[in-house]
Amino acid sequence: AQSVSQHNHHVILSEAASLELGCNYSYGGTVNLFWYVQYPGQHLQLLLKYFSGDPLVKGIKGFEAEFIKSKFSFNLRKPSVQWSDTAEYFCAVNSVDTGTASKLTFGTGTRLQVTL
Amino acid sequence: GAVVSQHPSWVICKSGTSVKIECRSLDFQATTMFWYRQFPKQSLMLMATSNEGSKATYEQGVEKDKFLINHASLTLSTLTVTSAHPEDSSFYICSARGTSGRVEQYFGPGTRLTVT
Numbered sequence: 001a002q003s004v005s006q007h008n009h010h011v012i013l014s015e016a017a018s019l020e021l022g023c024n025y026s027y028g029g030t031v032n033l034f035w036y037v038q039y040p041g042q043h044l045q046l047l048l049k050y051f052s053g054d055p056l057v058k059g060i061k062g063f064e065a066e067f068i069k070s071k072f073s074f075n076l077r078k079p080s081v082q083w084s085d086t087a088e089y090f091c092a093v094n095s096v097d098t099g100t101a102s103k104l105t106f107g108t109g110t111r112l113q114v115t116l
Numbered sequence: 117g118a119v120v121s122q123h124p125s126w127v128i129c130k131s132g133t134s135v136k137i138e139c140r141s142l143d144f145q146a147t148t149m150f151w152y153r154q155f156p157k158q159s160l161m162l163m164a165t166s167n168e169g170s171k172a173t174y175e176q177g178v179e180k181d182k183f184l185i186n187h188a189s190l191t192l193s194t195l196t197v198t199s200a201h202p203e204d205s206s207f208y209i210c211s212a213r214g215t216s217g218r219v220e221q222y223f224g225p226g227t228r229l230t231v232t
Contacts, residue, residue, distance in 0.1 A: 043225040
């Protein structure tokens with residue numbers, strides 16, 4: 001079974017600092033990878049996704065993530081965070097070749113707190 | 117586009133009663149809907165996958181007779197928690213996947229269930 005690990009549970013940054021949130025998954029086959037964001041009091045929103053092609057994907061609000069297959073990683077990055085980026089971030093994985101109808105496995109989430 | 121709603125947003129019920137939660141895709145048709153449960157400060161755990169017009173597929177450890185799922189149309193799925201107990205108190209989130217064959221799931225805002 002696939003699993004997803006997010007090692008940073010709570011990250012506190014000052015505005016304008018750079019961000020990198022780790023995500024590692026355990027599955028040897030082909031995967032689709034996602035980052036979702038949940039702002040306080042709001043529902044989960046798709047931040048970015050990787051299906052194939054260029055391993056560096058860009059999402060909304062200046063976020064990007066890099067898929068490194070050899071490391072089973074899909075880390076999320078942003079060069080300069082803003083106070084409005086305060087939210088919970090979830091990494092999710094969908095295994096392509098198990099016929100599991102797009103079932104997503106989520107990491108435990110990382111709470112990002114950006115201070116002014 | 118791709119808006120998913122849930123109703124109610126929160127509900128309090130007495131132990132032993134049943135509660136129905138609705139999940140609707142507002143601007144697209146959803147062949148597949150997913151129901152998740154989220155415990156405080158934990159990740160989303162997939163409970164079941166429902167396809168329009170067919171029986172839901174439950175994840176291991178999820179009681180299908182306790183968590184009744186109906187996906188009667190391409191825009192509506194319901195989750196009924198039967199004979200609720202305090203341990204069923206949780207945050208229930210649904211997501212929907214469109215008919216276009218795309219993998220992305222769009223999430224509802226969630227329903228907070230408290231069983232007293």
